[in-house]
Amino acid sequence: MFEHFVKMETFMYETMPFLICIMSAVLLIWIPCLIYIREKRWAKYLNLVTLLFLIGTSVYIYTGFKTYEEISKKEKYVNAAVREYKLLLFSGEAYSYPELKQASQEYMKDTFENIGLYDANTVEEVVEYLGKDDLFYYFDIAGQQLSVTHHYGAIDDNIQEAKREGIQYTLTDKNFENIGFINQSSIFFIKYHIPKSMEDKIVEKEVETTAKYQKKVVKKWIIP
Structure with missing residues:
Protein backbone atom coordinates (compact mmCIF):
# COMPACT_ATOMS: atom_id res chain seq x y z
CA MET A 1 0.00 0.00 0.00
CA VAL A 78 -6.15 14.17 3.55
CA ASN A 79 -6.18 17.24 5.79
CA ALA A 80 -4.39 18.67 8.83
CA ALA A 81 -5.96 16.01 11.07
CA VAL A 82 -4.07 13.18 9.37
CA ARG A 83 -1.03 14.81 7.71
CA GLU A 84 1.47 17.53 8.56
CA TYR A 85 1.53 19.04 5.08
CA LYS A 86 -0.58 19.25 1.94
CA LEU A 87 0.64 18.43 -1.55
CA LEU A 88 0.67 21.03 -4.28
CA LEU A 89 1.82 20.65 -7.87
CA PHE A 90 5.56 19.92 -7.78
CA SER A 91 5.81 20.76 -4.07
CA GLY A 92 4.29 20.48 -0.62
CA GLU A 93 3.17 23.08 1.90
CA ALA A 94 3.28 22.46 5.64
CA TYR A 95 0.16 23.19 7.65
CA SER A 96 0.66 25.92 10.22
CA TYR A 97 0.74 25.06 13.92
CA PRO A 98 -2.70 26.66 14.52
CA GLU A 99 -4.15 24.57 11.67
CA LEU A 100 -2.67 21.36 13.08
CA LYS A 101 -3.82 22.18 16.60
CA GLN A 102 -7.35 23.04 15.51
CA ALA A 103 -7.62 19.88 13.41
CA SER A 104 -6.43 17.76 16.34
CA GLN A 105 -9.40 19.07 18.34
CA GLU A 106 -12.06 18.54 15.68
CA TYR A 107 -14.21 15.41 15.52
CA MET A 108 -12.49 13.84 12.49
CA LYS A 109 -13.56 10.24 13.01
CA ASP A 110 -14.96 9.91 9.48
CA THR A 111 -11.71 11.20 7.99
CA PHE A 112 -9.62 8.51 9.68
CA GLU A 113 -12.25 5.89 8.88
CA ASN A 114 -12.60 6.72 5.19
CA ILE A 115 -8.97 7.31 4.28
CA GLY A 116 -8.27 3.61 4.78
CA LEU A 117 -4.73 3.96 6.18
CA TYR A 118 -5.58 3.44 9.85
CA ASP A 119 -6.63 0.65 12.18
CA ALA A 120 -9.46 1.47 14.59
CA ASN A 121 -9.05 0.60 18.28
CA THR A 122 -11.75 0.83 20.93
CA VAL A 123 -10.75 2.78 24.04
CA GLU A 124 -12.61 2.51 27.35
CA GLU A 125 -12.13 4.48 30.56
CA VAL A 126 -13.91 4.11 33.89
CA VAL A 127 -15.70 7.28 35.02
CA GLU A 128 -17.84 8.09 38.04
CA TYR A 129 -21.56 8.30 37.36
CA LEU A 130 -23.21 10.96 39.53
CA GLY A 131 -26.83 10.49 38.49
CA LYS A 132 -29.36 12.08 36.17
CA ASP A 133 -32.21 14.54 35.93
CA ASP A 134 -34.87 15.03 33.27
CA LEU A 135 -32.39 16.38 30.70
CA PHE A 136 -28.87 15.34 31.62
CA TYR A 137 -26.58 12.59 32.85
CA TYR A 138 -23.83 13.68 35.24
CA PHE A 139 -20.30 12.30 35.47
CA ASP A 140 -17.07 12.98 37.30
CA ILE A 141 -14.09 12.63 34.95
CA ALA A 142 -10.69 13.07 36.58
CA GLY A 143 -12.15 15.43 39.17
CA GLN A 144 -14.22 17.43 36.68
CA GLN A 145 -18.01 17.26 37.09
CA LEU A 146 -19.80 17.33 33.76
CA SER A 147 -23.35 17.20 32.47
CA VAL A 148 -24.26 15.63 29.12
CA THR A 149 -27.59 15.25 27.34
CA HIS A 150 -29.21 11.82 27.48
CA HIS A 151 -28.38 10.90 23.88
CA TYR A 152 -24.70 10.69 24.85
CA GLY A 153 -25.43 7.87 27.31
CA ALA A 154 -26.67 4.29 27.22
CA ILE A 155 -27.81 1.85 29.90
CA ASP A 156 -25.67 -1.30 29.87
CA ASP A 157 -26.68 -4.60 31.50
CA ASN A 158 -23.17 -6.05 31.34
CA ILE A 159 -21.08 -3.60 33.36
CA GLN A 160 -20.67 -2.77 37.04
CA GLU A 161 -18.96 0.61 36.67
CA ALA A 162 -19.77 3.55 34.43
CA LYS A 163 -17.35 4.14 31.59
CA ARG A 164 -16.87 6.21 28.50
CA GLU A 165 -16.16 4.57 25.17
CA GLY A 166 -14.15 6.05 22.34
CA ILE A 167 -12.22 5.07 19.26
CA GLN A 168 -8.63 5.83 18.30
CA TYR A 169 -6.86 5.28 14.98
CA THR A 170 -3.29 4.11 14.39
CA LEU A 171 -1.42 3.86 11.08
CA THR A 172 -1.45 0.36 9.61
CA ASP A 173 1.97 1.00 8.05
CA LYS A 174 4.47 3.15 9.97
CA ASN A 175 6.18 4.09 6.70
CA PHE A 176 3.41 6.63 6.14
CA GLU A 177 4.98 8.69 8.94
CA ASN A 178 7.90 9.32 6.56
CA ILE A 179 5.58 11.29 4.27
CA GLY A 180 3.96 13.33 7.01
CA PHE A 181 1.03 11.21 8.16
CA ILE A 182 0.18 11.33 11.85
CA ASN A 183 0.75 7.98 13.54
CA GLN A 184 -2.08 8.11 16.06
CA SER A 185 -5.29 10.10 16.19
CA SER A 186 -6.96 11.74 19.14
CA ILE A 187 -9.57 9.65 20.94
CA PHE A 188 -13.01 10.23 19.46
CA PHE A 189 -15.84 9.87 21.95
CA ILE A 190 -18.62 7.39 21.15
CA LYS A 191 -20.84 7.02 24.22
CA TYR A 192 -21.09 6.92 28.00
CA HIS A 193 -22.15 3.54 29.42
CA ILE A 194 -24.15 3.45 32.64
CA PRO A 195 -24.68 0.24 34.65
CA LYS A 196 -28.25 -1.01 34.74
CA SER A 197 -28.02 -1.04 38.53
CA MET A 198 -27.52 2.76 38.52
CA GLU A 199 -30.22 3.53 35.97
CA ASP A 200 -32.52 5.25 38.48
CA LYS A 201 -29.86 7.22 40.37
CA ILE A 202 -30.89 10.87 40.74
CA VAL A 203 -28.18 13.54 40.78
CA GLU A 204 -27.68 15.63 43.92
CA LYS A 205 -28.89 19.22 43.71
CA GLU A 206 -25.43 20.62 44.43
CA VAL A 207 -23.89 18.68 41.54
CA GLU A 208 -26.79 19.63 39.28
CA THR A 209 -26.07 23.29 40.00
CA THR A 210 -22.27 23.30 39.73
CA ALA A 211 -21.58 20.75 36.97
CA LYS A 212 -20.42 22.17 33.65
CA TYR A 213 -21.74 21.03 30.31
CA GLN A 214 -19.09 19.03 28.47
CA LYS A 215 -16.97 20.91 25.95
CA LYS A 216 -15.65 19.79 22.56
CA VAL A 217 -12.59 18.29 24.28
CA VAL A 218 -12.94 16.47 27.60
CA LYS A 219 -9.65 15.28 29.08
CA LYS A 220 -8.17 14.82 25.58
CA TRP A 221 -11.26 13.02 24.21
CA ILE A 222 -12.91 14.75 21.25
CA ILE A 223 -16.69 15.16 21.53
CA PRO A 224 -18.90 15.27 18.39
Whole structure:
Protein backbone atom coordinates (compact mmCIF):
# COMPACT_ATOMS: atom_id res chain seq x y z
CA MET A 1 0.00 0.00 0.00
CA PHE A 2 2.72 2.51 1.00
CA GLU A 3 4.78 2.17 -2.18
CA HIS A 4 1.65 2.29 -4.36
CA PHE A 5 0.47 5.41 -2.52
CA VAL A 6 3.82 7.17 -2.99
CA LYS A 7 3.86 6.30 -6.70
CA MET A 8 0.32 7.64 -7.03
CA GLU A 9 1.24 10.98 -5.45
CA THR A 10 4.38 11.26 -7.58
CA PHE A 11 2.36 10.61 -10.71
CA MET A 12 -0.57 12.88 -9.83
CA TYR A 13 1.42 15.84 -8.51
CA GLU A 14 4.64 15.67 -10.55
CA THR A 15 4.72 13.35 -13.57
CA MET A 16 1.26 14.03 -15.01
CA PRO A 17 1.38 17.85 -14.61
CA PHE A 18 4.88 17.90 -16.13
CA LEU A 19 3.77 15.89 -19.16
CA ILE A 20 0.69 18.06 -19.63
CA CYS A 21 2.91 21.16 -19.61
CA ILE A 22 5.22 19.57 -22.21
CA MET A 23 2.26 18.60 -24.41
CA SER A 24 0.85 22.12 -24.17
CA ALA A 25 4.20 23.61 -25.17
CA VAL A 26 4.51 21.21 -28.11
CA LEU A 27 1.02 22.12 -29.32
CA LEU A 28 1.73 25.85 -29.05
CA ILE A 29 4.80 25.42 -31.24
CA TRP A 30 3.42 22.80 -33.59
CA ILE A 31 0.15 24.48 -34.58
CA PRO A 32 1.79 27.65 -35.99
CA CYS A 33 4.38 25.44 -37.69
CA LEU A 34 1.59 23.66 -39.57
CA ILE A 35 0.86 26.93 -41.32
CA TYR A 36 4.39 28.05 -42.15
CA ILE A 37 6.19 24.80 -42.98
CA ARG A 38 3.45 22.68 -44.47
CA GLU A 39 5.02 22.97 -47.94
CA LYS A 40 8.40 21.73 -46.74
CA ARG A 41 9.37 18.19 -47.61
CA TRP A 42 10.28 17.31 -44.05
CA ALA A 43 7.06 18.77 -42.63
CA LYS A 44 5.21 15.47 -42.84
CA TYR A 45 7.94 13.75 -40.80
CA LEU A 46 7.75 16.46 -38.16
CA ASN A 47 3.98 16.11 -38.07
CA LEU A 48 4.23 12.35 -37.73
CA VAL A 49 6.76 12.53 -34.89
CA THR A 50 4.69 15.18 -33.12
CA LEU A 51 1.48 13.19 -33.45
CA LEU A 52 3.16 10.03 -32.20
CA PHE A 53 4.54 11.95 -29.22
CA LEU A 54 1.16 13.48 -28.36
CA ILE A 55 -0.70 10.19 -28.75
CA GLY A 56 1.91 8.20 -26.81
CA THR A 57 2.02 10.74 -23.99
CA SER A 58 -1.79 10.88 -23.81
CA VAL A 59 -1.98 7.09 -23.58
CA TYR A 60 0.68 7.09 -20.84
CA ILE A 61 -1.20 9.72 -18.84
CA TYR A 62 -4.52 7.91 -19.25
CA THR A 63 -2.99 4.55 -18.27
CA GLY A 64 -1.33 6.07 -15.22
CA PHE A 65 -4.52 7.84 -14.18
CA LYS A 66 -6.53 4.61 -14.39
CA THR A 67 -3.81 2.72 -12.51
CA TYR A 68 -3.94 5.11 -9.57
CA GLU A 69 -7.59 6.18 -9.83
CA GLU A 70 -8.82 4.07 -6.92
CA ILE A 71 -6.08 4.89 -4.43
CA SER A 72 -6.13 8.56 -5.45
CA LYS A 73 -9.65 8.80 -3.99
CA LYS A 74 -8.03 8.71 -0.55
CA GLU A 75 -6.53 12.13 -1.26
CA LYS A 76 -9.85 13.90 -0.64
CA TYR A 77 -9.66 12.81 3.01
CA VAL A 78 -6.15 14.17 3.55
CA ASN A 79 -6.18 17.24 5.79
CA ALA A 80 -4.39 18.67 8.83
CA ALA A 81 -5.96 16.01 11.07
CA VAL A 82 -4.07 13.18 9.37
CA ARG A 83 -1.03 14.81 7.71
CA GLU A 84 1.47 17.53 8.56
CA TYR A 85 1.53 19.04 5.08
CA LYS A 86 -0.58 19.25 1.94
CA LEU A 87 0.64 18.43 -1.55
CA LEU A 88 0.67 21.03 -4.28
CA LEU A 89 1.82 20.65 -7.87
CA PHE A 90 5.56 19.92 -7.78
CA SER A 91 5.81 20.76 -4.07
CA GLY A 92 4.29 20.48 -0.62
CA GLU A 93 3.17 23.08 1.90
CA ALA A 94 3.28 22.46 5.64
CA TYR A 95 0.16 23.19 7.65
CA SER A 96 0.66 25.92 10.22
CA TYR A 97 0.74 25.06 13.92
CA PRO A 98 -2.70 26.66 14.52
CA GLU A 99 -4.15 24.57 11.67
CA LEU A 100 -2.67 21.36 13.08
CA LYS A 101 -3.82 22.18 16.60
CA GLN A 102 -7.35 23.04 15.51
CA ALA A 103 -7.62 19.88 13.41
CA SER A 104 -6.43 17.76 16.34
CA GLN A 105 -9.40 19.07 18.34
CA GLU A 106 -12.06 18.54 15.68
CA TYR A 107 -14.21 15.41 15.52
CA MET A 108 -12.49 13.84 12.49
CA LYS A 109 -13.56 10.24 13.01
CA ASP A 110 -14.96 9.91 9.48
CA THR A 111 -11.71 11.20 7.99
CA PHE A 112 -9.62 8.51 9.68
CA GLU A 113 -12.25 5.89 8.88
CA ASN A 114 -12.60 6.72 5.19
CA ILE A 115 -8.97 7.31 4.28
CA GLY A 116 -8.27 3.61 4.78
CA LEU A 117 -4.73 3.96 6.18
CA TYR A 118 -5.58 3.44 9.85
CA ASP A 119 -6.63 0.65 12.18
CA ALA A 120 -9.46 1.47 14.59
CA ASN A 121 -9.05 0.60 18.28
CA THR A 122 -11.75 0.83 20.93
CA VAL A 123 -10.75 2.78 24.04
CA GLU A 124 -12.61 2.51 27.35
CA GLU A 125 -12.13 4.48 30.56
CA VAL A 126 -13.91 4.11 33.89
CA VAL A 127 -15.70 7.28 35.02
CA GLU A 128 -17.84 8.09 38.04
CA TYR A 129 -21.56 8.30 37.36
CA LEU A 130 -23.21 10.96 39.53
CA GLY A 131 -26.83 10.49 38.49
CA LYS A 132 -29.36 12.08 36.17
CA ASP A 133 -32.21 14.54 35.93
CA ASP A 134 -34.87 15.03 33.27
CA LEU A 135 -32.39 16.38 30.70
CA PHE A 136 -28.87 15.34 31.62
CA TYR A 137 -26.58 12.59 32.85
CA TYR A 138 -23.83 13.68 35.24
CA PHE A 139 -20.30 12.30 35.47
CA ASP A 140 -17.07 12.98 37.30
CA ILE A 141 -14.09 12.63 34.95
CA ALA A 142 -10.69 13.07 36.58
CA GLY A 143 -12.15 15.43 39.17
CA GLN A 144 -14.22 17.43 36.68
CA GLN A 145 -18.01 17.26 37.09
CA LEU A 146 -19.80 17.33 33.76
CA SER A 147 -23.35 17.20 32.47
CA VAL A 148 -24.26 15.63 29.12
CA THR A 149 -27.59 15.25 27.34
CA HIS A 150 -29.21 11.82 27.48
CA HIS A 151 -28.38 10.90 23.88
CA TYR A 152 -24.70 10.69 24.85
CA GLY A 153 -25.43 7.87 27.31
CA ALA A 154 -26.67 4.29 27.22
CA ILE A 155 -27.81 1.85 29.90
CA ASP A 156 -25.67 -1.30 29.87
CA ASP A 157 -26.68 -4.60 31.50
CA ASN A 158 -23.17 -6.05 31.34
CA ILE A 159 -21.08 -3.60 33.36
CA GLN A 160 -20.67 -2.77 37.04
CA GLU A 161 -18.96 0.61 36.67
CA ALA A 162 -19.77 3.55 34.43
CA LYS A 163 -17.35 4.14 31.59
CA ARG A 164 -16.87 6.21 28.50
CA GLU A 165 -16.16 4.57 25.17
CA GLY A 166 -14.15 6.05 22.34
CA ILE A 167 -12.22 5.07 19.26
CA GLN A 168 -8.63 5.83 18.30
CA TYR A 169 -6.86 5.28 14.98
CA THR A 170 -3.29 4.11 14.39
CA LEU A 171 -1.42 3.86 11.08
CA THR A 172 -1.45 0.36 9.61
CA ASP A 173 1.97 1.00 8.05
CA LYS A 174 4.47 3.15 9.97
CA ASN A 175 6.18 4.09 6.70
CA PHE A 176 3.41 6.63 6.14
CA GLU A 177 4.98 8.69 8.94
CA ASN A 178 7.90 9.32 6.56
CA ILE A 179 5.58 11.29 4.27
CA GLY A 180 3.96 13.33 7.01
CA PHE A 181 1.03 11.21 8.16
CA ILE A 182 0.18 11.33 11.85
CA ASN A 183 0.75 7.98 13.54
CA GLN A 184 -2.08 8.11 16.06
CA SER A 185 -5.29 10.10 16.19
CA SER A 186 -6.96 11.74 19.14
CA ILE A 187 -9.57 9.65 20.94
CA PHE A 188 -13.01 10.23 19.46
CA PHE A 189 -15.84 9.87 21.95
CA ILE A 190 -18.62 7.39 21.15
CA LYS A 191 -20.84 7.02 24.22
CA TYR A 192 -21.09 6.92 28.00
CA HIS A 193 -22.15 3.54 29.42
CA ILE A 194 -24.15 3.45 32.64
CA PRO A 195 -24.68 0.24 34.65
CA LYS A 196 -28.25 -1.01 34.74
CA SER A 197 -28.02 -1.04 38.53
CA MET A 198 -27.52 2.76 38.52
CA GLU A 199 -30.22 3.53 35.97
CA ASP A 200 -32.52 5.25 38.48
CA LYS A 201 -29.86 7.22 40.37
CA ILE A 202 -30.89 10.87 40.74
CA VAL A 203 -28.18 13.54 40.78
CA GLU A 204 -27.68 15.63 43.92
CA LYS A 205 -28.89 19.22 43.71
CA GLU A 206 -25.43 20.62 44.43
CA VAL A 207 -23.89 18.68 41.54
CA GLU A 208 -26.79 19.63 39.28
CA THR A 209 -26.07 23.29 40.00
CA THR A 210 -22.27 23.30 39.73
CA ALA A 211 -21.58 20.75 36.97
CA LYS A 212 -20.42 22.17 33.65
CA TYR A 213 -21.74 21.03 30.31
CA GLN A 214 -19.09 19.03 28.47
CA LYS A 215 -16.97 20.91 25.95
CA LYS A 216 -15.65 19.79 22.56
CA VAL A 217 -12.59 18.29 24.28
CA VAL A 218 -12.94 16.47 27.60
CA LYS A 219 -9.65 15.28 29.08
CA LYS A 220 -8.17 14.82 25.58
CA TRP A 221 -11.26 13.02 24.21
CA ILE A 222 -12.91 14.75 21.25
CA ILE A 223 -16.69 15.16 21.53
CA PRO A 224 -18.90 15.27 18.39
